[in-house]
Amino acid sequence: MIHILFFIVQIFLMIVFSMMIVLLAFWSIGNFKNRVPFVTASNAVLKDISKALEVKDNSIVYDLGCGDGRILMYLSRLYPKAKYIGVENNIFPLLLARAESFLNYKKIGNKIEIINNDFFKQDLSNATHIFTYLYPNIMDKLLPKFEKEFKPGTRLVSLSFKFASKNPIEEIDLKRSKYKLGRKLYVYQF
Ligand SMILES: C[S@@+](CC[C@H](N)C(=O)[O-])C[C@H]1O[C@@H](n2cnc3c(N)ncnc32)[C@H](O)[C@@H]1O
CATH class of the missing domain: 1.20.5 (Single alpha-helices involved in coiled-coils or other helix-helix interfaces)
Structure with missing residues (x-):
């Protein structure tokens, strides 16, 4: 036995x-x-991200490279009437995000769309709010696409990284230890 x-x-x-x-x-x-690893934003900064984004009931919020989707899950609990779309093309975080989105839907009935796509190929013309936690070179490569596609007034919040050639309207120091990732938020208005 x-x-x-x-x-x-x-x-x-x-x-x-x-x-x-x-x-x-x-x-x-x-x-x-x-070339941008799957590293999640710390739960400790979710509240600051939410404050900086200023989501409204009629907002359409994208997380470009949404990882496990934690930011959209957090926001959807605070502002359940807004629409949330995560774009991710790495299979591991993509599966995590889809599983979490399913559980979120079962729990609070709020659907978060998780799209398997390269964000360079994603149409962003309906976005009102964008969150990014990427790399400076990727931000700079995305800027022409953003400038072409975003509606006037689209608000973008980037954790840690800023554009080389566009000034943020606000820079928020998250007052985290220098040993921690994600210490600043950059807010942009297009
Ligand atoms: C630093 S993680 C951020 C994850 C999430 N936004 C967060 O803050 O918790 C960056 C994510 O972007 C994804 N990514 C990188 N390049 C991408 C691309 N071209 N299209 C879609 N996703 C991409 C990576 O797979 C990774 O999950």
Whole structure:
């Protein structure tokens, strides 16, 4: 009997281990492809992001490279009438975001759309609010697209990184330790 139990535990551990290897492979491939790794914004700054974004009932909010979708989940609980769209093209965070979005929908009935797409190819012309936590070079590459597609008044909040050639209307110091990521928010109005 003990042998059978031992065998079952071994098989179970092997399955868990293999799944972890597969997820790690997805994560690494996605990070390599995008050159922006899947690193989530700290829960400690969600409140500041929400304040800086100024979401309204009729807002259409995008998180470009939404990771596990935590920012949109947080916002959707505060402002359930707004529309939320996450764009992500790395399979590992994409699956996490879709699972969380499903649970969120079951719990509070608010649907968050998670789109599997490269944000460079995503039509953003209906956006009123955008959140980004990317890299400076990616921000600069995205700027011409933003300037072409955004409606006048679209508000963009970027965690940590700013555009080289556009000034923010506000710079918010999150007063986090210098050893922590995500210490500033840059607010832009297009
Ligand atoms: C630093 S993480 C930020 C995650 C989330 N926005 C947050 O703050 O918690 C950047 C995310 O952007 C995604 N990403 C990078 N380049 C992308 C692209 N071209 N299209 C879609 N997603 C991309 C990455 O896979 C990663 O999940």
